[in-house]
Amino acid sequence: MKYTLGFIGTGNMGGAVLRAALKAVEPQKAVISNRTAEKSGALASELGCAAGTNSEAAGSRFVFLGVKPQMMGSMLEGIKDVLSQRKEHFVLVTMAAGLTMERIQEMAGGKYPVIRIMPNTPVSVGMGMTLCCASAGVTDKDIAEFKDIMRYSGRIDFIEEKLIDAASALSGCGPAFVYMFIEALSDGAVECGLSRAKAMEYTCQTLIGSASLALESGMHPGALKDAVCSPGGSTIAGVHALEKNGFRNAAMDCVKAAYEKTKELGK
């Protein structure tokens, strides 16, 4: 097979996953296509991979589908024949929110092996969280190769498809929630006299560090929080202010609202 990777739709998310994948796969082994061909052409020149048509990309070992859910049907209609004529084993990799693997197979016109992924934008800096599930027909070798391709994207976790909406409300939508928190903490620090640039730097590093400590220690966040709060100190005063303003309630509500909306959009 000429290409290991074929990307159809190189927008925000498709482009981000492509950049991560090309750290693991030689660019000569990838072909990309996009509705507006200038976009994939420019990206191909920058990354050193080939620019082609949807049909060319559909002939790859892993065919990444990076178009919006509402475009998926018409895009797959256009490559149906190429897929049905393929003799070698291949895998479709869909990143479309809300579309089940079964729906992708229906639209693609065959029970092809599908890996469904839900990446998030930090994939572009190698710090993403990508949730994955696999249909029947995806082999252990496919999964091993797929993990190898995605090894510079950040963390990867395979879960049951029924959990993907809940997980994507957290990690897929999560960057927006986290950016609001970053902005708000920075605003508070600017009000206290820090420059915007310093406030941003300290906030982001505090978030990265705290998250790394939580992951590496495996400790409950409540215990980690307690360890920072000295009696009668400034941290507990800040914690109280968050509680008074319903911070945890707002955070739980936000994930729940994103989950409900994801389920609604998938219908």
Ligand SMILES: NC(=O)c1ccc[n+]([C@@H]2O[C@H](COP(=O)([O-])OP(=O)(O)OC[C@H]3O[C@@H](n4cnc5c(N)ncnc54)[C@H](OP(=O)(O)O)[C@@H]3O)[C@@H](O)[C@H]2O)c1
């Ligand atoms: N953004 C996120 O944070 C995120 C997170 C998880 C999953 N996703 C999923 O990622 C997918 C893409 O989302 P996005 O935010 O990256 O959207 P996007 O920036 O609009 O990218 C979609 C791309 O698909 C191209 N396209 C549309 N129809 C096509 C066709 N028939 N053939 C080839 N290319 C076609 C578009 O080309 P043009 O240049 O002509 O518009 C565009 O570049 C969606 O399914 C979404 O659910 C996104």
